[in-house]
Amino acid sequence: ETGVTQTPRHLVMGMTNKKSLKCEQHLGHNAMYWYKQSAKKPLELMFVYNFKEQTENNSVPSRFSPECPNSSHLFLHLHTLQPEDSALYLCASSQEGIGLAGVGETQYFGPGTRLLVL
Amino acid sequence: LAKTTQPISMDSYEGQEVNITCSHNNIATNDYITWYQQFPSQGPRFIIQGYKTKVTNEVASLFIPADRKSSTLSLPRVSLSDTAVYYCLVPDSGAGSYQLTFGKGTKLSVIP
Numbered sequence: 423e424t425g426v427t428q429t430p431r432h433l434v435m436g437m438t439n440k441k442s443l444k445c446e447q448h449l450g451h452n453a454m455y456w457y458k459q460s461a462k463k464p465l466e467l468m469f470v471y472n473f474k475e476q477t478e479n480n481s482v483p484s485r486f487s488p489e490c491p492n493s494s495h496l497f498l499h500l501h502t503l504q505p506e507d508s509a510l511y512l513c514a515s516s517q518e519g520i521g522l523a524g525v526g527e528t529q530y531f532g533p534g535t536r537l538l539v540l
Numbered sequence: 541l542a543k544t545t546q547p548i549s550m551d552s553y554e555g556q557e558v559n560i561t562c563s564h565n566n567i568a569t570n571d572y573i574t575w576y577q578q579f580p581s582q583g584p585r586f587i588i589q590g591y592k593t594k595v596t597n598e599v600a601s602l603f604i605p606a607d608r609k610s611s612t613l614s615l616p617r618v619s620l621s622d623t624a625v626y627y628c629l630v631p632d633s634g635a636g637s638y639q640l641t642f643g644k645g646t647k648l649s650v651i652p
Contacts, residue, residue, distance in 0.1 A: 512579065534582065
């Protein structure tokens with residue numbers, strides 16, 4: 423148990439569906455992240471939020487829409503996805519995403535949501 | 541932009557010590573080195589972090605030579621449950637922010 427929870431753990435959706443992934447952290451952290459991990463590929467950073475403000479968007483398609491209503495909650499809204507978007511979606515948090523330069527804050531990951539797009 | 545290179549895979553028998561070496565030739569002066577462990581269908585888990593010389597915790601040791609261009613994660617007496625992917629990371633320092641970029645990692649397979 424890392425203090426980061428994600429729901430649902432598994433999701434199957436059609437290409438025309440709209441769904442949302444939820445992440446919640448109980449660690450009092452100020453930075454939250456969305457990562458995508460496809461089969462046999464490295465983790466890809468998608469979005470970074472610091473103090474509820476989006477600070478990074480790594481060229482993610484607009485069919486993925488993040489939302490961070492407060493420092494403890496992070497959502498990823500999904501619509502009109504493609505089969506190649508099937509992957510493990512991981513949420514993480516850290517104390518502060520912008521911190522002491524070079525330290526590389528420890529990130530705490532949730533268990534992930536396994537998404538299958540049909 | 542620091543980049544890391546580590547072996548794609550390693551095999552080890554139970555009870556042996558495993559050393560995984562990571563190269564980071566362009567590491568910046570202030571950068572720390574962090575290692576994560578990931579089991580299948582789970583999120584990565586922090587193992588250890590260091591800046592220089594040697595760091596040890598209850599899980600592993602991290603050896604960093606004086607030039608800091610490489611580091612070695614040492615797992616003592618591995619068991620089957622240590623089968624996982626191990627990632628070596630240094631920050632991607634940029635203007636106003638930094639990120640941890642995960643590479644492909646080293647897939648460790650522990651054999652009975």
